[in-house]
Amino acid sequence: MNDTAPTLPSSAQRVADLLSSMGHDQPVVMLPSTGRTSAEAAAAVGCSVAEIAKSIIFRRLADDAPVLVIASGGNRVDESKVTALVGPLGKADAKFVREKTGYAIGGVCPVGHVVEPVMLIDRDLFNFDSVWAAAGHPHALFSLTATQLEQMTGGTVADVRQDSVPAAG
Numbered sequence: 001m002n003d004t005a006p007t008l009p010s011s012a013q014r015v016a017d018l019l020s021s022m023g024h025d026q027p028v029v030m031l032p033s034t035g036r037t038s039a040e041a042a043a044a045v046g047c048s049v050a051e052i053a054k055s056i057i058f059r060r061l062a063d064d065a066p067v068l069v070i071a072s073g074g075n076r077v078d079e080s081k082v083t084a085l086v087g088p089l090g091k092a093d094a095k096f097v098r099e100k101t102g103y104a105i106g107g108v109c110p111v112g113h114v115v116e117p118v119m120l121i122d123r124d125l126f127n128f129d130s131v132w133a134a135a136g137h138p139h140a141l142f143s144l145t146a147t148q149l150e151q152m153t154g155g156t157v158a159d160v161r162q163d164s165v166p167a168a169g
Contacts, residue, residue, distance in 0.1 A: 011103060012140035018112045019135075019142060022152060026143045028135040038073030041141060045132055050074035053125055053133040053149060055108035057097050058082065058089040060118060066092065066100035068117040069160055070110055070133070070149065072124040078162035085158055086118050106138035110153050119155035121146070126157070 008016055008028060016028040031044040038052040052073030060067050067086050071077050083089050097105050102114040110119075110133050125131050125146040133149065135142045150157060 008140065009137045011107065011136035015109050015112055015136035015140070015142070022111070024142075024144065024148070024152070028140050028142050030137075031139045031141065033139070041132060041134075042073060045141060045143075047132060048074070050124070051128050051131050053110065053122075053131040053146075055110060055134055057092040057101065057105075057108060057117070059092045059096055060086055061088040061090050066096070066113070066115055066117040068101075068108070068110070068113075068119045068155075069122070070119070070125070070153075070155065071122040071160055072127075072131075075122060075124060075160070076162040077122075077160050081158070081160050081162075082120060085120060085156070103134075103136050104138065107134050107136050107140065109134050109136045110149060110155075112136070119153050120158045120160055121150055121153070121155040122160050123157050124161060125149065 012028050038049045038054050041052045042049045050072045053070050054073050056069045058067040069077050100115045101108050130143050130145050132141045
């Protein structure tokens with residue numbers, strides 16, 4: 001091991017260990033500043049906002065299950081499309097997100113959850129050679145392909161993007 005490698009926060013180290021156990025060969029990268037938004041993360045790693053695989057958690061009303069939508073950073077998620085696929089949704093507050101995923105908002109990784117979520121993957125992520133996902137901490141990311149994301153998570157690839165709506169006026 002390289003002695004000059006920075007020490008990862010415990011949540012990011014847990015993700016790094018999990019990724020390694022899955023045979024994923026890309027490292028967890030710590031950003032010098034927060035990657036809480038897709039724009040911040042993209043600027044830090046030098047990619048487009050659309051290449052950020054952002055994690056959005058909902059609460060399914062029928063059974064209180066976590067629903068994780070992994071969306072392209074440039075897309076807004078259409079809750080009606082998600083509802084059509086998984087059932088009625090409610091908002092997930094910070095406590096729900098932490099209890100169900102084991103991660104804080106801003107660092108929700110696609111893998112390694114406390115409770116296995118219902119998972120949808122934005123089909124638009126497949127437009128890129130690679131994407132960046134949160135690695136368990138607001139300053140931590142890792143790179144992978146959309147196909148690897150699908151294989152690691154078992155998520156369903158779906159159209160979750162909100163269609164552009166002309167401005168009212």
